[in-house]
Amino acid sequence: MKQLVRMFTAVFLVAFVLIYVTFQLNSTEGYSSGNTLSIYNWGDYIDPDLLKQFEQESGIKVIYQTFDSNEAMMTKIAQGGTTFDVAVPSEYAISKMKEENLLLPIDHSKLSNLKYINPRFLNLSFDKENQYSVPYFWGTVGIVYNPKLLGGKEITSWNDLWDGDLRNQILLVDGAREVIGMGLNSLHYSLNDTDEAHLQEAKNKLNALTPNVKAIVGDEIKMLLAGEEAAVGVVWSGDASEIMSENDELDYVIPEEGSNLWFDNMVIPKTAKNIEGAHEFINFMLDPEHAAQNAEYVGYSTPNEKALEYLPEEIAGDKRFYPDPSVTDKLEVYDNLGKRMLAHYNELFLEFKMYKN
Numbered sequence: 001m002k003q004l005v006r007m008f009t010a011v012f013l014v015a016f017v018l019i020y021v022t023f024q025l026n027s028t029e030g031y032s033s034g035n036t037l038s039i040y041n042w043g044d045y046i047d048p049d050l051l052k053q054f055e056q057e058s059g060i061k062v063i064y065q066t067f068d069s070n071e072a073m074m075t076k077i078a079q080g081g082t083t084f085d086v087a088v089p090s091e092y093a094i095s096k097m098k099e100e101n102l103l104l105p106i107d108h109s110k111l112s113n114l115k116y117i118n119p120r121f122l123n124l125s126f127d128k129e130n131q132y133s134v135p136y137f138w139g140t141v142g143i144v145y146n147p148k149l150l151g152g153k154e155i156t157s158w159n160d161l162w163d164g165d166l167r168n169q170i171l172l173v174d175g176a177r178e179v180i181g182m183g184l185n186s187l188h189y190s191l192n193d194t195d196e197a198h199l200q201e202a203k204n205k206l207n208a209l210t211p212n213v214k215a216i217v218g219d220e221i222k223m224l225l226a227g228e229e230a231a232v233g234v235v236w237s238g239d240a241s242e243i244m245s246e247n248d249e250l251d252y253v254i255p256e257e258g259s260n261l262w263f264d265n266m267v268i269p270k271t272a273k274n275i276e277g278a279h280e281f282i283n284f285m286l287d288p289e290h291a292a293q294n295a296e297y298v299g300y301s302t303p304n305e306k307a308l309e310y311l312p313e314e315i316a317g318d319k320r321f322y323p324d325p326s327v328t329d330k331l332e333v334y335d336n337l338g339k340r341m342l343a344h345y346n347e348l349f350l351e352f353k354m355y356k357n
């Protein structure tokens with residue numbers, strides 16, 4: 001009997017030690033393993049100091065992961081097996097995620113800082129009443145170019161990119177909508193065109209651009225252009241602003257044929273486990289000082305009107321990155337073209353990439 005008691009005590013002690021060690025390993029710097037917030041954002045799209053500050057103020061540990069396209073983000077959330085509490089899709093992706101029931105409604109009563117967002121960025125067609133999404137950053141797609149490397153040549157249009165003098169000088173953002181859109185816009189078609197003949201025409205036109213295309217790249221496009229590895233880049237405006245803060249030889253233009261106006265918003269995916277924490281984080285990012293700090297760090301344009309007061313005039317007053325409605329009204333926002341057509345845009349982009357290599 002004594003032996004049985006001794007054995008039971010030993011088993012109990014071993015189990016206790018194992019549970020204690022597991023608990024200690026799972027809890028980092030005093031955070032309980034249950035009190036975490038999982039954030040899924042674009043790469044290079046937040047000031048890491050803000051994440052640290054949020055952790056300290058809230059006592060919530062942040063688990064942070066990044067993606068590089070709306071398509072990759074949507075696939076990951078749709079396939080399940082993840083527990084993202086906050087994600088940052090663009091407008092057409094928000095519309096698609098709503099359609100596919102992948103989002104949870106946002107409780108505005110928990111967002112005291114929502115009032116700081118410029119009404120110009122609220123109630124947009126992809127999410128009327130902002131039931132599922134809250135503005136994070138906005139911008140355009142355009143051309144960043146280095147006149148010094150182009151012998152003083154100015155670039156004003158998409159069609160300028162087909163100039164034979166630009167051989168191997170162009171870097172393209174790795175985005176299906178952006179690149180196919182550039183082909184469509186260069187032919188004066190809509191960025192949301194679904195006419196097969198127009199799409200094929202755009203692809204053929206893009207194929208003819210390949211001698212000028214040095215590479216199709218992700219976030220490293222900023223380093224390459226700032227380092228003058230290429231003279232021209234097709235980029236999101238925030239990346240252009242970041243590049244130009246590193247190298248003041250460069251300039252940014254929204255092409256005269258037209259371009260894309262985009263909005264990245266914070267959402268709470270269906271996968272969320274910490275809905276309270278998600279609201280707390282979203283409200284934290286809506287705080288004007290935090291929004292300004294974030295905009296200054298990443299280089300993208302904030303929709304937070306009050307935050308503009310905390311930004312230096314050379315940022316907030318730069319009309320290339322904070323264009324007036326008279327300019328943005330002429331641009332196109334991507335529509336949710338539906339599952340099949342979005343997949344078709346991706347296929348066309350892949351074919352273009354294969355043709356290029």
Ligand code: SPD
Pocket residue numbers: 042043044045090219236262263264
């Ligand atoms: N490195 C951050 C990139 C964020 C770009 N979002 C733009 C989306 C346009 N559809």
